[in-house]
Amino acid sequence: MFTGKNLKQVIDKFTQSPVAQDARVQVLLPNGEFYDLTGAKLLENKLIGVRETHRLVFTVTPEKAKMGKVIKKL
Numbered sequence: 001m002f003t004g005k006n007l008k009q010v011i012d013k014f015t016q017s018p019v020a021q022d023a024r025v026q027v028l029l030p031n032g033e034f035y036d037l038t039g040a041k042l043l044e045n046k047l048i049g050v051r052e053t054h055r056l057v058f059t060v061t062p063e064k065a066k067m068g069k070v071i072k073k074l
Contacts, residue, residue, distance in 0.1 A: 035060035
């Protein structure tokens with residue numbers, strides 16, 4: 001499980017690089033499809049007995065402009 005604290009650490013590390021600052025943000029689904037990240041919401045859980053009281057939800061949309069094949073992972 002990924003928490004907001006983990007996400008902040010990752011984003012802080014990525015944004016130190018000028019290349020990463022201007023990079024397109026996408027989500028890769030298990031079936032190999034890429035989606036563009038379009039937003040983020042903080043939602044409160046209404047269920048009783050749930051460990052997490054809130055959740056951070058990212059909204060996505062199918063990529064509008066297909067990107068070329070990935071050359072390598074950095």
